Amino acid sequence: MKFETRKEEIIKVAATLFKEKGYSAVTMRDIAAEMGMKAASLYNHISSKQHILKDIIIKLAEEFTTGLTQIKNSKATSLEKMQAIVALHIKITSSNTDGMASLNNDWMHLEEKLEYYLKLRSDYEDDIRVIIKDGILKKEIADVSVDVILFSMLSTLRSLYLWIPKKDDLHPEKLTKDLSKVLISGVNK
């Protein structure tokens, strides 16, 4: 709180409200009220509502891209890379669950940056697809449809923002271990 600029405070408050009701249902007056000021005063710190959304989403999307690039270029096995992806999502999501809600649900309201976001996302998915394919080739991963594996894994990881805040006593390492086990080894005995 201490060293946060007023702009960062507004973005954080906005992200919380966006998570609850979605970008379109939140008004500048809602954000201002939560900040204890009038809507017009927000414009001393931010340039537009759209810009707030962009700041939230693009920052997170680029974090994911950076993280995955490191994993991709490491010399871990495919299964180890999968586990590292789980850890990456848990790390980023638990540091900003509110922002993750916008990333997942409000990306379509990006205007100028929409195309850029879509590129980041499809590249991200393609990179994971390559890791899975490689794992199947090296017999580390079962020969099921690549898309089914990718979809199932990403669905779970992208929903973490809904679930992590409910666990008040979060141990990222333990969650990474448990979730990796369930995603990779399944749940049957």
Added chain:
Amino acid sequence: MKFETRKEEIIKVAATLFKEKGYSAVTMRDIAAEMGMKAASLYNHISSKQHILKDIIIKLAEEFTTGLTQIKNSKATSLEKMQAIVALHIKITSSNTDGMASLNNDWMHLEEKLEYYLKLRSDYEDDIRVIIKDGILKKEIADVSVDVILFSMLSTLRSLYLWIPKKDDLHPEKLTKDLSKVLISGVNK
């Protein structure tokens, strides 16, 4: 198309638009334009925008409740019940992918029916939790955290609406088999 009432047409069109932009960002004028009429004319068939949302969401939520009740009361093993839940989600989702988007993303904009919806949802999750617990007790399911299993499974099933429309050649039985395998047996060799 033939035997659809005008009201059903409007609800279907609205669901498609809600999926693309979310309930709050879709205007009655948007829906009307897509129907080839003026916004005011919609009110000859529906009573309010809110009512359209309610029709979409509550119908689906009740379908899930009915389906799960049947599974719960069957004498299948826990693993068979899990597989039946996967099949239930695939069946309902593929019959109405657009509506599923509203169910997942716009339930918080329900007004009078919000409480009822939340009750259906939490009962639904509780019923699945019981099935998982029972499976762990009977050594059919690995002794991992019940919540991790529930969360991982439901995240994937709730995201099906995003993924099913992309597969133009959908075979529900094959998808059920593949997805059950990945969710239950995992992906490693």
Added chain:
DNA sequence: TAGTTAAACTAACAAGCGTTAGTTAGTCAA
């Protein structure tokens, strides 16, 4: 102390919102 700046304010704008009232044109049964 005087000048500058940061960050709040009030007031207002044009545009868009969901919805209502009243009207009109076409279709069918009596």
Added chain:
DNA sequence: TTGACTAACTAACGCTTGTTAGTTTAACTA
């Protein structure tokens, strides 16, 4: 042919939206 019904229309309502302009207040800086 008349009367009722259906489903569209135009026009407008009161309200809310994001945003701008201009002003005020208080705190630093010279």
